[in-house]
Amino acid sequence: MVIAIGFEGSANKLGIGIVKDGVVLSNPRHTYITPPGQGFLPKDTARHHREHALSVLKQALDEAQISPEDIDVICYTKGPGMGAPLVSTALVARTVAQLWKKPIVAVNHCIGHIEMGRLITGAQNPTVLYVSGGNTQVIAYSERCYRIFGETIDIAVGNCLDRFARVLKLSNDPSPGYNIEQLAKKGSKFLEMPYVVKGMDVSFSGLLSYIEEKALRLLESGEYSAEDLCFSLQETVFAMLIEITERAMAHCGSQEVLIVGGVGCNKRLQEMMEIMAKERGATLYATDERFCIDNGAMIAQAGWEMFRTGVTTPLEETSCTQRFRTDEVEVTWRS
Structure with a gap:
């Protein structure tokens, strides 16, 4: 039995989700919304993620009714996405991994979407x-x-x-x-x-x-x-x-x-x-x-798949990249 927590913040949505062996226990998110006619700037989006990270994390743990000790692996979005929001979210995931003494897995955002879609719909x-x-x-x-x-x-x-x-x-x-x-x-x-x-x-x-x-x-x-x-x-x-x-x-x-x-x-x-x-x-x-819109559970699910086949990311390699192609990842969990 493996419990994974996922941190997603590649664009204007900050999501933290918890998955236990393919069951979504919690999946709260907070969206940065700008006035009509305006897009969202990376630095403002990153600030939003920093301001809401702890409250969304607390909400995820409360909804899942678990404590940090129960979690087996921390997963975060490595990329692709906007640089500043990715970095601010990865920083939270790295800090949590060290405080809770847990392994960490860097996840491709696109593969998070695919694995979540396969899990929820049952598509083979x-x-x-x-x-x-x-x-x-x-x-x-x-x-x-x-x-x-x-x-x-x-x-x-x-x-x-x-x-x-x-x-x-x-x-x-x-x-x-x-x-x-x-x-x-x-x-x-x-x-x-x-x-x-x-x-x-x-x-x-x-x-x-x-x-x-x-x-x-x-x-x-x-x-x-x-x-x-x-x-x-x-x-x-x-x-x-x-x-x-x-x-x-x-x-x-x-x-x-x-x-x-x-x-x-x-x-x-x-x-x-x-x-x-x-x-x-x-x-x-x-x-x-x-589950379609960016969320933490999709990162937890993809990270869970990677972790159970022996994949972890060394702490010194837990960086982010705005360009991270879907076909760069070795899919170790599918035959």
Whole structure:
């Protein structure tokens, strides 16, 4: 029986979760929310994480009804992510590991998402669409590695949606992407936009520039509503993602598809993926915001998988990196 605690702080969410042999005991988080029209700066996000780390840690232990003595391993996000928030969260994890005299495991953020998705949905060997504010990748497991079949060549899909939300001055509470999704449900008039799929990769920056440039003029003229623009943007970017996911499934002969990452909560994305999966006789697996959005339990789960196959990180190597690719990690826990 192994109990792992995970510290996640790669972006604007600070999460600390506790997992015991594949059962989530607690998973509290605290989100740094900026005023409408603004993004979050690394130094301000890091300050938020420092201010809330102890209260979230206490909440995680209280909800799990365990004490530090019960914990077997400390897990933290090594990367990828924003430098300052990653470092401030890793500092807490390192300090706790030394105070409690526990081993520590450095976890890849993307693999945290994948392992959490597999745990919660029960997907065995899915093709994975990983979509968030900082990452967009199509991934499948092969020979002790999560291989990247396709990805964004510029900005992530979540970043594209967030930046358009800023143009419309949408609230960042609970998240810009969520508020775009709600507006898109009321949109009906479709605006044709650049659709950029290059082989197995996608590009969102040109599409974003196109809609940013046109948005205010279209809104002022009354030709399109904010709802129409959100609807058009969502439909276009999600269609691009489903095209490359389907191609990866065909290549791998896969009958399962799993959506993970913050954008993975989007009901319209899940609906479109479901249609594609059904047409292929495949099964869609997806989760809700408790496990899709960055959280501590996903880091605990991936760290738990690593720890039980003998992986630990020497204290002097518990650094962080903003660039840490999914395919750099040896997957020791899958056969």
